[in-house]
Amino acid sequence: GAVVSQHPSWVICKSGTSVKIECRSLDFQATTMFWYRQFPKQSLMLMATSNEGSKATYEQGVEKDKFLINHASLTLSTLTVTSAHPEDSSFYICSGGPAGTDTQYFGPGTRLTVL
């Protein structure tokens, strides 16, 4: 299957700082990628759809000014958590898939801990 990478795999930051997470498609081009958040022992909740060359589409209840998404190339989408607070601590996972296929492949996830 296709390969999606994420960086960093984990990050610890102080409250009020911003954190950037990168999601890369390594062997396919992705015009669309998705960002999910997963709290412990819970399911994956879609946060936003990242669209290459245009604005991201956010799910209801997700603050677009807090979770900035940039999809500047066909292989890279970034999620920036601005002014992070402890309640933002979670596992953030991206996904993408080759054009013309239905399958979504997930990155390894980034565990964010905000102190």
Place this chain on the structure above:
Amino acid sequence: GENVEQHPSTLSVQEGDSAVIKCTYSDSASNYFPWYKQELGKRPQLIIDIRSNVGEKKDQRIAVTLNKTAKHFSLHITETQPEDSAVYFCAASRPPAAGNKLTFGGGTRVLVKP
């Protein structure tokens, strides 16, 4: 929007027995139903998927069935092994209209006891 319900939330089986996980969805336009396996702290891995033009699909010990009329689909794992212990998620989407956006069920924690 789409809503996916998944049952049971936990499932404990003896090694060698079968495990069945059921999901229901609300959007009749959904046409793609993948199942993912997630081990602790790792990414979800696709284990099998089914499209709405098919009623059943098998891959070795894993099978998925789909009932479009009732809007439910199920995962069947036969001859379970300890390495099948993980959290399993069902999902639904309606590509290409919704761009492969997945709505996940709540997950089932499967424990296979040796």
